[in-house]
Amino acid sequence: MASIADFARAPAPTYHMARPPKTGLMDWLTTVDHKKIGILYGLSGLFYLLVGGLEALLFRIQLAVPDNDFLTGEQFNGLVTMHATTMVFLAVMPIIAAISNYFIPLMIGARDVAFPRMNAFSFWTFLFGSLLLNSSFLFGGAPNAGWFGYAPLTGSQYSGSGIDFWWTGLAMLAISSMVAGVNFIVTILNMRAPGMTLMRMPVLVWMILVIQFLLAFSFPPITVGLILLGFDRTFGTVFYQVSMGGDPQLWQHLFWLFGHPEVYVLILPSMGIVSEILPVFTRRPLFGHHAVIFSGVAIGFMGFGVWGHHMFTVGMGPIADAAFASTTAIVGIPTGVKIFNWLGTLWGGKITFPTAMLFAVSFIPMFTIGGLSGVMHSSPPIDLQQHNSYFVVAHFHYVLVGGALQGLFAGVYFYLPKITGKLLSEKLGKVHFWVFLAGMNLTFFPQHFLGNHGMPRRIYTYPADAGWNTDNMLGTIGVILMATATLVMVYNILTSWKKGKPAGNDPWDASTLEWMTTSPPPVHNFDFTPVVLSERPLWDHKRTPGFEIPVPETSESIHMPSNSWRPMLISVCILLIMVGLLTHLWPLCIVAALGIVAGVYLWVTEPA
């Protein structure tokens, strides 16, 4: 019978490059290798996960007891704003970017992404944007108008310079995401291995494809919104100024037209990861593979038509409310389809429970709880009570922490051995899982009660007699558990990277292409381009006669992209434009803009 050992027979390819490769730090700074960029994204995401967690820990200390004065209102608002902004844009999205970068080319049997230098540009623009945003802590205070930064609170008469860091930083992240979106759409549509039709593509690749469309189409509205805000704050325009005929509601529409697709950007990859992991550890195919893909696509499409459900209290009028209530409720249907297909995959399998599987399985009920409370606030009469209360906080943490983050944790335990070549410790993994699960439920379940008992979100203090004391205390204890569990994971990653058990090419006996190459994979990913004969190419190679992946006798000749510092040059110039806008140093903006023109010229004329 065929096995993955067969692939070692293939002769190593010869490759030619425009310039000799770099080494050490210079290599990391100028890399265009999707795997290295993936690692950079992953490390940044992990770092910001800890930062965002620390911010949460601080404001949970403030909320542990009533009438506390550990933080002032201003500091608290800064921490909640930065916690959410960090978790969404600097932790979860980069970890998703890490997995997409590292694994999309591997899963579709490609050598790299379509535009390797654009990929590097996305990363550096993200990194500089994130540093700009966080530098606000050092220069005049963090942004403090909430992660959705409602106008006119973000206006210069109500908020300080933190908001300038916020809009410039977010604008850079938006540029990074839109560019990455285009890059990955082209990669997935054009660079699949021969035989990998769209319906043979792994579900994770499908979900990443969907979110790249969401990124490419949902970031433009918020970018426009941010630029209008920037103009209001920097040049004194009045887009959001009521007294001068502007309209703050414009911001809300632009923001949520981005914001709702964005929540699917955060969840769909985790749904994809779960859809990859469940089959591996039940030893059977994903139940209703096509239905899972179609429902993911449907969720992505519908995600653009529901933004008004964040605005039921605004006073859009009953007709608009009715329309958004209906579209929102409909999104629940494809979501339900996915859940039942995952259950169908488990049913009748032979299930084992390594840590990756524990997280993937617990994703199902935790996400379901969040989805069901989402169905509740799709109904405006209910939502008028729940909106901006802790009930909504509970909802989105069940979908984001119980859903998106647990899915990504599952992905860490499942995929990291491919990156490091070492298995993570299962023992520490299980500690991580159970402590985290306990902590998250302890924090977020009682928040349903807090919301029902009238506690609004984003209040820095509360009176002792409102009946919110116990649930808040539980929440703080839960956050301490989650923080501990996350540190266990970080320790696990670091120690296993150094001295974990070797993983081998295919530690889980999996079915997709990324497991046919070595762990870690060589620079060129595969010694030969695999031919895909089914939707489970590696599984069938190992088990189904007639479906073996053919191993060529002759060595392939491949062109590998060379290191380049030009992408980073353009990112630095964008950063300098933002700094110029922040400090009103207009000459700096002009010089940096010219730098971009020069950078683009250098980029397009550079031999790749």
Added chain:
Amino acid sequence: MHTDAAPHRPSPSLATWLIACLSLLGAFALSGCDKPTRDVYQPVADSAEISAWFYHLVLAVDAVILAIVVTILVVAIVRFRKKPGDEELPPQSFGNMKMEVAWTVIPTLIVIGITVPTLGGIFELARKPDLNQKIIEVEVTGKQWWWEFDYAKEKLNTANELHVEVGTQVILNMTSADVIHSWWVPRIGGKRDANPGRRYPFYFRPYQVGTFDGQCAELCGASHALMGTRVIVHPKTGADSYEAWVAREQQQAQKPATPQQEAGQKVFMTKGCVACHTIRGVSELAVGARSRTSGPNLTHVGGRTSIAARTLPMTAQNIAKWVKNPQAVKQGALMTNLGLSDEEAAAVGAYLASLK
């Protein structure tokens, strides 16, 4: 395969897990147990009642769905766990069209079942009240960080505490003088945003006499947490009736009765308070009632139960504390610190507290 060195030793981790699980269960048992004073699901007005009705409908549906999902999940995990040594592959099923159809159609029916009544609820909440009946109509303006209530027909203006009558339809016209606020008194009804430059109505009819608390629900700056409000639902008749309250509020302010109150009134008149505050019968210089800078009308401030948007209980001492240093009570408060001496602050406190 390596062998387990001591398979029969009682595992210490089991006890640890048991303790952990029990304490966790204990913690959960505590959750939601404090006695809430602002329970959304103990409505005292029709608006909150509609919300509560829909909540319970969807809660029931959700509970059934969650129970089904969790049951299938638990049974699957228990039944289909791989037995040690069993290396045979399970049946390789790729799906089942009938089941796909079932779990598309059933959720669709559920969604229809929830959405159709919801549409009714939306229009019910937005239905204009019958203008031929008695109506209390109040202009509500959110300001950093307090609420102004202007009763145009009754020609009275008060702050933070809304007075209404049991059984009488109320219309609140919500707006804001600065950033977006959101008025939320959970037992009265869902929140409504107070948007600058817009004016949206919120209708409700209270059916229970009492005092009900709430607060701003849209992040509005440093002291968002200290932007409380309170609804006092009066009975129709008696000394505590709504009409009696209106009659009291319509009177001019009381005259100072003690030398200290007299001194307090003088401080009020001379130290700059009048630039922002009105006391009818004393000073009505304050600029544009609904402008961002004007402060609460103080004509009957002593008749309120709290000061600074429910931040402190109404006492002469608390007023003194507030006027001495408003920002110490409420970070960023837009009231100027007028640099009053302790004595002046105490006098103003005594005077204002007497304005019942």
